Amino acid sequence: MSKRSLNIKLDIAGKPYEMSIDARNEEVYRLAAHEINKRLAAAQQSRVDGFGVNDYLAMVAVDLMISNIHLERKNGVEGSELQALSALAEKLSKHLEK
Numbered sequence: 001m002s003k004r005s006l007n008i009k010l011d012i013a014g015k016p017y018e019m020s021i022d023a024r025n026e027e028v029y030r031l032a033a034h035e036i037n038k039r040l041a042a043a044q045q046s047r048v049d050g051f052g053v054n055d056y057l058a059m060v061a062v063d064l065m066i067s068n069i070h071l072e073r074k075n076g077v078e079g080s081e082l083q084a085l086s087a088l089a090e091k092l093s094k095h096l097e098k
Helices: 023-044 053-074 079-097
Strands: 005-012 015-022
Touching: 005 023, 015 023, 023 053
Parallel strands: none
Antiparallel strands: 005 015
């Protein structure tokens, strides 16, 4: 099974970002960009004096990481376990590509 590369452009905070991705992950990338922009718009509603786009993006990054940590804890996955699962997934992908 070979990886098919796809060039896409994602708009995040009004700026286009071009990237080459595994075509199987296109939907995930587009959903991620949509979610970031949605959370950015919500954060910008707070209208903090002196905050620019980068400050709001930092708030979004913290919010997303908090959500990620909560999900990891809910699922009982610790850092070392997550690394082990990632390594196993990579080995499995390499094996399936043969």
